[in-house]
Amino acid sequence: MQIQNWKSMAGLAELYQQARALGIETNIAELETFGFTIIEPEKTGVSPEFARRMLERVMAISAEEDALAVELNKHDDAAKPAFGRQLFHLLERDPVFAEAVMNPVVRTMAAYMMGMSYRLYSMVAFVKEGPARSTPMHVDSVGVPTPLPAYGAVCNVSWILTDYTEENGTLGMVPGSHRYCRHPTEMEQPKFIGGAMDDAMVTPLTARAGSLAVFTGNTWHCTYPKTTQGVRTHVATAFCRNYINPAESYDDLPDELVAPWGPELARMIGKSAWQGYRAEGPKLENMALVRAAYQTQYG
Numbered sequence: 001m002q003i004q005n006w007k008s009m010a011g012l013a014e015l016y017q018q019a020r021a022l023g024i025e026t027n028i029a030e031l032e033t034f035g036f037t038i039i040e041p042e043k044t045g046v047s048p049e050f051a052r053r054m055l056e057r058v059m060a061i062s063a064e065e066d067a068l069a070v071e072l073n074k075h076d077d078a079a080k081p082a083f084g085r086q087l088f089h090l091l092e093r094d095p096v097f098a099e100a101v102m103n104p105v106v107r108t109m110a111a112y113m114m115g116m117s118y119r120l121y122s123m124v125a126f127v128k129e130g131p132a133r134s135t136p137m138h139v140d141s142v143g144v145p146t147p148l149p150a151y152g153a154v155c156n157v158s159w160i161l162t163d164y165t166e167e168n169g170t171l172g173m174v175p176g177s178h179r180y181c182r183h184p185t186e187m188e189q190p191k192f193i194g195g196a197m198d199d200a201m202v203t204p205l206t207a208r209a210g211s212l213a214v215f216t217g218n219t220w221h222c223t224y225p226k227t228t229q230g231v232r233t234h235v236a237t238a239f240c241r242n243y244i245n246p247a248e249s250y251d252d253l254p255d256e257l258v259a260p261w262g263p264e265l266a267r268m269i270g271k272s273a274w275q276g277y278r279a280e281g282p283k284l285e286n287m288a289l290v291r292a293a294y295q296t297q298y299g
């Protein structure tokens with residue numbers, strides 16, 4: 001149908017037009033229905049070289065950083081993180097990550113799920129080299145108590161950097177679970193037979209390198225045990241609604257990294273946030289900016 005800039009939609013109609021122009025309308029339908037979708041590399045608007053460049057940077061950072069210096073990487077096997085590694089705060093580590101956040105397809109999905117005033121929540125690489133255990137079933141709404149709000153507080157737009165298959169320890173999704181509006185219980189953890197996941201509720205997310213895996217903060221997911229020797233990695237770009245406290249702090253991100261992307265990246269990382277004031281009260285221009293983000297056209 002013909003979509004106009006209907007005022008009652010507070011920017012969402014323009015955003016939908018943007019999604020249609022980018023060819024990701026079906027992905028929005030899949031996201032609504034199943035709680036997750038995979039945007040094929042051809043629809044991301046960048047060449048496969050971009051994902052390869054990001055993979056190179058992730059592996060270089062991984063080689064430079066002491067795996068066990070990150071508290072979350074310390075599992076019961078002290079010699080090697082049993083569930084793989086997480087590399088945090090990527091945005092400051094290489095300009096390629098700002099490019100990944102500012103990709104129009106990524107931002108359209110983020111704005112669709114989190115509203116036009118969405119914020120960047122975190123940017124984390126998950127790296128698994130060699131076999132790794134299965135990550136338990138969870139939702140990404142950390143600290144949000146059950147019942148979860150029907151319109152999620154956070155969302156996940158992940159750059160898949162290597163081919164994701166069951167053997168490579170891909171994500172295991174529970175289709176439709178975004179409608180449960182609760183965290184999984186202990187009893188609902190995936191079942192295993194002889195070390196392999198065997199659970200009728202869980203389906204593997206199969207995606208080629210260069211794809212975007214997109215899911216809501218209410219969608220139940222885990223990972224399959226990784227049985228292969230090679231590298232498996234993705235960069236999870238998480239976004240949140242404007243009132244959520246982002247997981248990562250970007251206060252000291254250098255201007256030379258932010259400035260090339262104009263005011264939008266600055267807004268997304270909280271440089272112009274209206275929150276955090278003292279006796280002087282909030283800055284009117286910053287309050288106007290957040291209002292503008294849901295009252296005016298998507299740009």
Ligand SMILES: [Fe+2]
Binds near residue numbers: 138221
């Ligand atoms: Fe997760």
